[in-house]
Amino acid sequence: xxxxxxxxxxxxxxxxxxxxxxxxxxxxxxxxPAPAGSAAAEPEAAARxxxxxxxxxxxxxxxxxxxxxxxxxxxxxxxxxVRPGEVVxxxxxxxxxxxxxxxxxxxxxxxxxxxTGEVRVAGTDVLALRGEALRAHRARTxxxxxxxxxxxxxxxxxxxxxxxxxxxxxxxAGNRAAVRGRAVELLAEVGLPDPARRxxxxxxxxSGGMLQRVVIAGALAVGPRLLLADEATSALDVTTQxxxxxxxxxxxxxxxxxxxxxxxxxxxxxxxxxxVLVMYxxxxxxxxxxxxxxxxPRHPYTRGLLECSPTLDEAAAGVRPIPGxxxxxxxxxxxxxxxxxxxxxxxxxxxxxxxxxxxxxxxxAACRRLAEYEPDGAESxxxxxxxxxxxxxxxxxxxxxxxxxxxxxxVAVSAPARRDAAPGPVSGTTEGGAx
Amino acid sequence: MLGRLLRRLAGLVAxxxxxxxxxxxxxxxxxxxxxxxxxxxxxxxxxxxxxxVREQYHLDEPLVVQYGRxxxxxxxxxxxxxxxxxxxxxxxxxxxxxxxxxxxxYATVLFVVFGVGAGIVAxxxxxxxxxxxVGGTTLAASVPNFVAAIGLVALFGVRxxxxxxxxxxxxxxxxxxxxxxxxxxxALGALAVISRVTRxxxxxxxxxxxxxxxxxxxVPERTLVRRHVLRNALGPIVTMCGLVxxxxxxxxxxxxxxxxxxxxxxxxxxxxxxxxxxxxxAVLLLMVTGYVVVTNLVDLVHPLLDPRxxxxxxxx
Numbered sequence: 227x228x229x230x231x232x233x234x235x236x237x238x239x240x241x242x243x244x245x246x247x248x249x250x251x252x253x254x255x256x257x258x259p260a261p262a263g264s265a266a267a268e269p270e271a272a273a274r275x276x277x278x279x280x281x282x283x284x285x286x287x288x289x290x291x292x293x294x295x296x297x298x299x300x301x302x303x304x305x306x307x308v309r310p311g312e313v314v315x316x317x318x319x320x321x322x323x324x325x326x327x328x329x330x331x332x333x334x335x336x337x338x339x340x341x342t343g344e345v346r347v348a349g350t351d352v353l354a355l356r357g358e359a360l361r362a363h364r365a366r367t368x369x370x371x372x373x374x375x376x377x378x379x380x381x382x383x384x385x386x387x388x389x390x391x392x393x394x395x396x397x398x399a400g401n402r403a404a405v406r407g408r409a410v411e412l413l414a415e416v417g418l419p420d421p422a423r424r425x426x427x428x429x430x431x432x433s434g435g436m437l438q439r440v441v442i443a444g445a446l447a448v449g450p451r452l453l454l455a456d457e458a459t460s461a462l463d464v465t466t467q468x469x470x471x472x473x474x475x476x477x478x479x480x481x482x483x484x485x486x487x488x489x490x491x492x493x494x495x496x497x498x499x500x501x502v503l504v505m506y507x508x509x510x511x512x513x514x515x516x517x518x519x520x521x522x523p524r525h526p527y528t529r530g531l532l533e534c535s536p537t538l539d540e541a542a543a544g545v546r547p548i549p550g551x552x553x554x555x556x557x558x559x560x561x562x563x564x565x566x567x568x569x570x571x572x573x574x575x576x577x578x579x580x581x582x583x584x585x586x587x588x589x590x591a592a593c594r595r596l597a598e599y600e601p602d603g604a605e606s607x608x609x610x611x612x613x614x615x616x617x618x619x620x621x622x623x624x625x626x627x628x629x630x631x632x633x634x635x636x637v638a639v640s641a642p643a644r645r646d647a648a649p650g651p652v653s654g655t656t657e658g659g660a661x
Numbered sequence: 662m663l664g665r666l667l668r669r670l671a672g673l674v675a676x677x678x679x680x681x682x683x684x685x686x687x688x689x690x691x692x693x694x695x696x697x698x699x700x701x702x703x704x705x706x707x708x709x710x711x712x713x714v715r716e717q718y719h720l721d722e723p724l725v726v727q728y729g730r731x732x733x734x735x736x737x738x739x740x741x742x743x744x745x746x747x748x749x750x751x752x753x754x755x756x757x758x759x760x761x762x763x764x765x766x767y768a769t770v771l772f773v774v775f776g777v778g779a780g781i782v783a784x785x786x787x788x789x790x791x792x793x794x795v796g797g798t799t800l801a802a803s804v805p806n807f808v809a810a811i812g813l814v815a816l817f818g819v820r821x822x823x824x825x826x827x828x829x830x831x832x833x834x835x836x837x838x839x840x841x842x843x844x845x846x847x848a849l850g851a852l853a854v855i856s857r858v859t860r861x862x863x864x865x866x867x868x869x870x871x872x873x874x875x876x877x878x879x880v881p882e883r884t885l886v887r888r889h890v891l892r893n894a895l896g897p898i899v900t901m902c903g904l905v906x907x908x909x910x911x912x913x914x915x916x917x918x919x920x921x922x923x924x925x926x927x928x929x930x931x932x933x934x935x936x937x938x939x940x941x942x943a944v945l946l947l948m949v950t951g952y953v954v955v956t957n958l959v960d961l962v963h964p965l966l967d968p969r970x971x972x973x974x975x976x977x
Contacts, residue, residue, distance in 0.1 A: 387888075
C-alpha cells in the first residue's frame, strides 16, 4: 500500500516520543496553547459533536466482504466503533483490509464485492443507502483524507476550484465573493500561509504538506462528523507529518469529529490514538487502548509489528522482521491466518477459527494461545480467555462496548486519563518527531 | 513565452520550406510532359515549337533553378499563372477556398459534436451503449466516403428530397443546406477515431485517484464526469480533433467531386490531370500550410488544458 522506507525515520523517532507520553498526557487540555486559526472553529460543529456524544459516530458490527474469485473474504467479522471526539487507530500491513474497512463508512466497496454485517454512521445504516441519499451521506457526514494529497486533487484544477466544489457540496450558499472568503478562511484554519494566493495555485505548485492541508481544508469545508485519515501522513516527511498530525488533532478537538486513523505504523498509532485496532488478513487480531497495546501487546502479530521497528533503546540488531509475507487474496486459511508466520504457532492453530477473546480489563485479541501468553500470570481473565470458546464472541462484544464507553463501568485505569488528556500528547509527539 | 513562440515559428517556416521543395519536386517528377500539353497536343508537335514552349515557361532550366524562381515568386505573393486557365493562381484559389473551408468547418463541427458525444456516452454508460458506439462508428469508418456520399445522395437527396445533391448554395442557411450531405459523408469516417480516442482518454482519466477521491466525497456523478473526467481527458481529444481537421483540409477531393462542389480539392484533381503545375503546386502548398498551422495551434492550446505541461516547458 505504501513505501515503508519513506517513513522509517519517523518510526524510529516515535518510541522516544512514546516513552515521554505519560508525562505529556498528564497536562491538562487547557494548558495546550491555542493553535493559529482556532478562533475560526464552527460553534455549530462543536455543538453537534457534544450533543452526539451518546451514540457512536461510526459503528461497524460484524462487517464481512466477499469478492468473487478471491480465495478468502476481504474482510471477516470486523467490528469497531468511533465516538465523537475519539481517535481510533487502525493498523496493519498492506492488504490487511484497513482502507477497505474505512471506506465501508462511505459505502465504497471494490467492484462486485458483497458486504455483510452492519455499518452505521451517526445512526444511519450506510449499507442501505442508495442514489442521492448515499451521495449526500458521502458529501456531508464523512470526509476522507487520503494518503497522497497529490493523487487526491485534480491536477488541472486550481486549489480554489477544489474548495469551492466542496463548499457547494456542503450546501454553502452565497455569491462568489462569499464562497471565496470562506475558502480563504478554511485555508487559514489549516495553517496555510498566504491563503488568498493559494486559491489561484494548482496542485503541482504546492508541496506535499501544503497539499495535505488543502485536502484537510476541503474535508473541513463540509463540516463532517467523522474523519477518515487513510495513511494521511505516510507520504510526508517527518516534520510535515508532525504538523499534519497536530492539525488533525486540533480539528478533532475543535469540531468534535471522530477520527479513524489508518496507518501501518504501530508506534505512531499507539502514540496518537485513544484506542488501536490491529488488522491481519481482513480480520481484527487485537483491539486495545493505545497505551496498553504499546506496553503490553498480546497478539503475536502485534508483538511482531512492534519488534519490526527499531527503538532508541535497542541497537539496530534488535529489529526483528516478521518472517514470511503478508497474505494475498489468493491465500485461504482454514484456521488462524497468522499461523504460517507466527513464532508460537501450534498444529491446532491451523484449524482454530479466529474469534475475539476478551482481555481482562479492556480490549480483545484473537489468538488461541492467549492464556499462555499471559505476561504476569494474571488469573482474572485467563480461564475463559484460553478455553471457553462459547461465550468468547459475546464477551468480546461486551468488553468492547464497555471499553469504548467513557462514562461508566470497569474501564482500565489508563483509559479515562488518556481520553481527558488526549489533546496533550500530540504536541509532545510532534516535538519528539520534529526534533 | 515569446522565445518559445519564435522557436515554434521558426520550426513552422522550416517545415513549410522542406514541404514546398518536396511538392515542387514531386509535381516535376510526375509522368507526362507539360510542354506537350501547353503546345496543344501531340499531333501537331514539332521539336522547335516544343523548345519554344519550354523556354517560354522556363521548363528547360534545371529543377533547382525552377524551384528557386517559383519560391521567390511565392514569397512575393505571386503563385504564378495557371497553364490551363491562364488566370492568376491566387485568384483561382480565393474563389475556390471558401467552399472547402466551409465544408471542412461544417464537418469538424459534426464529428466533434457526435464523435466526442458518442465517446462520452461509451465511457460513462459502458455495457451495451459502449458496444453500440464502437460497432456503429467502426461500420461508419469502414465505408469509403464516396460510397457514403452516394448512399446519402440516394436516400436524402433523391428519395426523401430533403437536401440538394449538388452545388454550394448562397447565404448562411443556403450554404448549410447544400453542404450538409457533403459534410456528413466527410465526417462519418472521423467519428470512429474521435469517439474511440474520447472513450479511451475518458476511461484513463476516470481511473485516476482524484476521481475516486471526489466520488468518495459525494461529488455528483454528472459534475464528476464534466469537471474531473472530461476536463482531464481533453488533451488527447483536442489533439486528435486537430489532426483529423488538418487531414480533412487535404481530403475533400472525393467528396467535392461526388457532390459537384467547386472547391480546392476538385481544383487540385483537375490541375494534376491537365499537368497544370502552378495550380497543383499552390494547392498542395496551401494544404500543407493548413495542416502545419492547425497542428501548431493544437500544440499551443495544450498548455492551457494541462497546466503541468506549461510548468515543464518553462522549467526546460
